[in-house]
Structures are given as C-alpha cells and as structure tokens.
Amino acid sequence: MGLLDGKVIAITGAGRGIGRAVALACAADGASVIVNDYGVSIDGSEPSSDVADAVVAEIEAAGGTAIAIADDISTMEAGERLVQTAVDKFGRIDGAVCVAGILRERMLFNMSEQEWDGVIDTHLKGTFTVFRAASAVMRKQDGGGSLVAFTSGVGMWGSVSQANYAAAKGGIVALMRSAAVGLQRYAVRANAIAPVAQTRMAANVPGGTAETGEPEDVAPMVVYLLSDEAKDVTGQTYTVVGGKVALWSQPREIRSVVKEGRWTAAELAEKLPGAVGIDRLPMFEYIEMMQKRGRGSGAEAGGAEAAKQ
Numbered sequence: 143m144g145l146l147d148g149k150v151i152a153i154t155g156a157g158r159g160i161g162r163a164v165a166l167a168c169a170a171d172g173a174s175v176i177v178n179d180y181g182v183s184i185d186g187s188e189p190s191s192d193v194a195d196a197v198v199a200e201i202e203a204a205g206g207t208a209i210a211i212a213d214d215i216s217t218m219e220a221g222e223r224l225v226q227t228a229v230d231k232f233g234r235i236d237g238a239v240c241v242a243g244i245l246r247e248r249m250l251f252n253m254s255e256q257e258w259d260g261v262i263d264t265h266l267k268g269t270f271t272v273f274r275a276a277s278a279v280m281r282k283q284d285g286g287g288s289l290v291a292f293t294s295g296v297g298m299w300g301s302v303s304q305a306n307y308a309a310a311k312g313g314i315v316a317l318m319r320s321a322a323v324g325l326q327r328y329a330v331r332a333n334a335i336a337p338v339a340q341t342r343m344a345a346n347v348p349g350g351t352a353e354t355g356e357p358e359d360v361a362p363m364v365v366y367l368l369s370d371e372a373k374d375v376t377g378q379t380y381t382v383v384g385g386k387v388a389l390w391s392q393p394r395e396i397r398s399v400v401k402e403g404r405w406t407a408a409e410l411a412e413k414l415p416g417a418v419g420i421d422r423l424p425m426f427e428y429i430e431m432m433q434k435r436g437r438g439s440g441a442e443a444g445g446a447e448a449a450k451q
C-alpha cells in the first residue's frame with residue numbers, strides 16, 4: 143500500500159533535480175504521474191522533450207504509470223493541458239506540484255527586462271497557470287486536492303544578486319497562502335516547500351549553501367503533503383534539507399505604536415526608533431556567517447563574485 147494509491151499527480155519541472163525525485167517518489171507511492179518538463183538549460187533556453195521522456199521511462203521501468211508533457215509551464219495553455227491530460231487519461235487530478243524553475247542571476251542595477259521576465263514567468267506565473275487550472279477541477283471533485291509550490295529561503299529573506307528569483311519566490315508564497323485561504327471551503331489545500339538540495343541549480347549558487355542534501359531527501363515531504371495524511375495541513379511553508387524539516391513562521395505585526403489621529407513625519411522620526419524600531423533582515427546575519435566561513439556572501443544571497451555581474 144502506498145500513501146498515494148489511486149491518486150493522480152501532475153508535477154512541473156519533473157525531468158531533473160528535485161522535480162524528478164518527486165515524480166519518482168509519487169509513482170513509487172502509487173500515484174499516476176503527469177511529468178511536465180520543458181527540458182531547458184539553467185537560464186531557460188534550448189528546450190527539449192528528452193528529460194520528461196526519460197523520467198517517464200524510469201517510472202514505467204519500475205512498474206509505475208506516467209505521461210510526459212514537454213510544455214513551457216509559464217503559458218496558460220500549458221497549465222490547462224497539464225491538468226486536462228490528467229483528467230482525460232486518469233479521470234481526475236488529486237495533486238499538482240510546481241517545481242519548474244530557472245535562474246538568471248544579475249545585480250539589480252544591471253538586470254535586464256528579459257532577465258526579470260523570464261524568471262518571474264517560469265516560477266511565479268508557472269505556479270499560477272497550474273494552480274489555476276488544477277483548482278478549477280479540484281474544487282468540483284470528491285476529496286478536493288493538494289497543491290504544492292516551490293519557494294526558497296530567499297523568497298522570505300531577499301537575495302543579493304537574484305532580485306528576480308527572490309521576488310518570484312516571495313510571490314509564490316503569497317500565491318500559496320491565497321490558494322490556501324481561498325480554496326479551504328472546497329477541501330483544496332496549498333503548501334510550499336523551500337528546499338535545499340544538490341542539483342544543477344544549487345551548483346550555480348556562489349559560495350554554496352550553509353546546509354545541503356539530496357533531491358531524494360525532499361521528495362518524501364511532498365508525498366506526505368499530497369497524501370490524505372496531511373488533510374489538516376494548509377498554508378504552510380517547510381524547508382527540507384537532508385534529514386531536516388523546518389516550519390517557517392507566518393508574518394505577523396510584532397510591535398506597534400498608536401496615537402489619536404495622524405502622525406507627522408517629525409513625530410515618527412522621534413518616536414518610532416524607540417517604540418517600534420526595526421526587525422533586522424536574517425539575510426544580513428546569514429551573509430556575515432558565510433563570510434566568517436570564508437565563502438563570500440554565500441548561498442543564493444550571492445556575493446562578491448555576484449556583485450561584479
């Protein structure tokens with residue numbers, strides 16, 4: 143008995159890295175899998191259907207059931223086709239996992255419109271296209287469904303040299319939370335994973351990451367979130383790295399100051415530092431820690447090398 147027996151799961155970016163590991167794990171736990179991957183290079187160029195086909199062959203060789211689709215998931219048509227394929231071939235869609243991603247690293251002051259758009263389109267719009275098409279079917283079917291997005295620590299913390307990527311990943315968390323609150327009444331859940339794993343994408347991070355693991359370490363958490371065992375879990379973001387699973391906090395107001403009527407700027411300048419103050423960015427601490435280890439600014443934060451770009 144698998145945790146996903148009888149379920150139909152669509153996964154984007156499933157041809158390589160973490161998406162591939164998730165696809166293999168879902169199939170091994172009993173799901174029929176739709177494997178989407180545009181088969182592109184790290185910056186989103188040179189599409190190919192090879193990697194999606196290869197993962198389907200792997201799943202079938204292990205006795206599982208899968209279908210390959212080599213679409214660019216940033217288009218509405220691709221999101222609809224992914225979900226429609228699940229419905230046409232298997233009669234329903236129980237889970238949708240949005241893993242597809244690219245990197246176009248550049249300091250903000252040098253970033254081109256094309257570098258911005260490509261990253262936002264693949265990550266943020268590529269999650270919207272699938273969540274939109276999947277939720278339209280899930281809300282009408284028995285048992286609802288489970289949506290899983292892929293974010294990153296930099297989506298919460300910011301990034302030195304990947305403002306496009308950090309903005310997309312922050313947007314994905316807001317999209318996931320909106321899906322969670324908007325779809326709760328239809329028994330559709332939404333959660334996000336902020337993974338760290340050794341893949342070609344991680345190999346492009348200047349200075350490396352403080353912690354690391356394998357794509358196969360991330361996959362079981364996704365299987366759990368897709369399963370009925372997680373029926374009460376929605377609106378959550380989890381980091382998974384190696385054997386560690388960590389829950390991210392939800393943003394809340396932490397301190398406030400109130401007066402009758404409107405503040406003047408001069409009053410704020412006087413009162414605010416003592417009464418409310420600031421909440422220092424964790425990324426500043428992370429950069430300091432990585433610098434002490436002699437690894438530049440480290441991680442997706444980017445560093446001295448990145449600042450030259």
Ligand SMILES: NC(=O)c1ccc[n+]([C@@H]2O[C@H](COP(=O)([O-])OP(=O)(O)OC[C@H]3O[C@@H](n4cnc5c(N)ncnc54)[C@H](O)[C@@H]3O)[C@@H](O)[C@H]2O)c1
Pocket residue numbers: 154155156157158159160161178179180181182183184186193213214215216240241242243244264268292293294295336337338339340341342343344
């Ligand atoms: N690896 C890490 O440490 C790490 C850290 C934080 C976040 N993430 C996130 O995890 C996810 C998986 O990353 P990975 O490290 O496995 O990367 P990866 O490069 O190994 O795999 C990404 C896959 O997405 C596919 N893809 C790219 N654009 C696509 C598109 N438009 N349509 C369909 N498929 C497309 C690529 O062809 C590739 O196979 C990404 O969303 C990434 O941002 C990874």
